[in-house]
Amino acid sequence: MFYLGSQSLLFGHTDSGAGGFTSGLSHPVGGLDHILAMVAVGLWGAQLGSPLLWGLPIAFPLMMAFGAALGLMGYLVPGVEIGIALSGVALGLMVLLEAKPPRWAAILIVGVFAIFHGHAHGTELPAGQSGVLYSIGFVISTGLLHAAGIGIGTVHRWKQGKLFLRFAGALVMGGGIYFLIRALG
Amino acid sequence: MNSGVGPFYDGVAHFFITPEDILIVFCLALFGGLSGKQASRGLVLVLPLAWFIGSAVGRFSDFPALPVFLSGLGILVTGILVATAPAVPTWLPGTLAGVLGFLHGLMNGNALTQSSTLFLAAVGIVSSLVVVALITCAVTATLTQNWQRITARVLGSWGAAIGLLSLAWSLRPEGP
Structure with a gap:
């Protein structure tokens, strides 16, 4: 982490920026709307169990990277802020209801919302940063948020834990509704 | 890269300050390790x-x-x-490593044009990548528990996401 975070590194190849890792690392945790959705992915994965326990945290960063790629290359995705807010509502609702849709549907839900989160990150990339280091920080941070959700989700094995997770889902959904009202306002 | 302690260490430093090089070696070694011991040896x-x-x-x-x-x-x-960890023939990881290793070597060769003692610098780079590849392959090839292999695959998905972002970064309209 120290190595990656050092801003004084010189790079061997052609990236123009010298920094970026800490920007990438901090970006996904810079907004509560992002945090809620990413932790909810981990919580939902914990409720769904294997293989979606690890399938969702694989799908989300990949689709988020796809969304970020669209943002970096200048492609517009309509309603990004609304999509991000809706992701909190939908994922929170899934956790609250302990929904168990077919695998493809769960991956589709997570993947579609990940595009909105990724697009927001891709278009907000600060100038003069190293793309590779930013990407590394960005993906690690997202993965760690999922891992935190999965870690919290391990309480699912206990009866009270299941209730706690559903309560957490309600909180995420409430946060999503708040951000949705703000995005629409 | 001038480390100040000679061309061999210039090469070592060059490898460890080039995230693209470390990432590709790490991902290739994970692929080799997940494909088995024979594939790892070839890689x-x-x-x-x-x-x-x-x-x-x-x-x-x-x-x-x-x-x-x-x-x-x-x-x-x-x-x-x-x-995705598909079932692949044992020659595939080595072949992919050959192609990608050659391409990254070419980029290193272009970047090291300032070095008057390329041979030692290249030996430094290659020594560094061998250490990373050997350790990663050895650890990954001996993973037996399902969750351990899944962890390696999750790391691979992170690599893919980083690769996709890097690709978009280099293709964006403003240039890399």
């Missing part, structure tokens, strides 16, 4: 050799500079292979 032999040859070609020939996006594309493809 660990082919990768440094191809990298070294690529460095020499990049330094001493008029080979044109490679487009930057190739690096991200290589990481993306390898990361997807790790994440």
Whole structure:
């Protein structure tokens, strides 16, 4: 982490920026709307169990990277802020209801919302940063948020834990509704 | 890169301050490890050799500079292979390592044009990547528990995501 975070590194190849890792690392945790959705992915994965326990945290960063790629290359995705807010509502609702849709549907839900989160990150990339280091920080941070959700989700094995997770889902959904009202306002 | 302690260490430093190089070696080694011990052995032999040859070609020939996006594309493809962990023939990881190692070696050769003692610098790079590849392959090839292999595959998906972002970064309208 120290190595990656050092801003004084010189790079061997052609990236123009010298920094970026800490920007990438901090970006996904810079907004509560992002945090809620990413932790909810981990919580939902914990409720769904294997293989979606690890399938969702694989799908989300990949689709988020796809969304970020669209943002970096200048492609517009309509309603990004609304999509991000809706992701909190939908994922929170899934956790609250302990929904168990077919695998493809769960991956589709997570993947579609990940595009909105990724697009927001891709278009907000600060100038003069190293793309590779930013990407590394960005993906690690997202993965760690999922891992935190999965870690919290391990309480699912206990009866009270299941209730706690559903309560957490309600909180995420409430946060999503708040951000949705703000995005629409 | 001038480390101040000689060309060999210039090469070592060059490898460890070039995240694209570390990432591709790490992803390739994960792929080799997940493909089994025989595939890992082939990969660990082919990768440094191809990298070294690529460095020499990049330094001493008029080979044109490679487009930057190739690096991200290589990481993306390898990361997807790790994440999906398909059943592949044992020669495939070594062959992929040969191609990607040669390409990254070429980029290193272009970047090391300032070094008057390329041979030692290239040996430094190759020695460094061998250490990373050997350790990663050895650890990954001996993973037996399902959750351990899944962890390796999740890391591969992270690699693929980073590769995709790097690819988009290099192809964006403003340029890399």
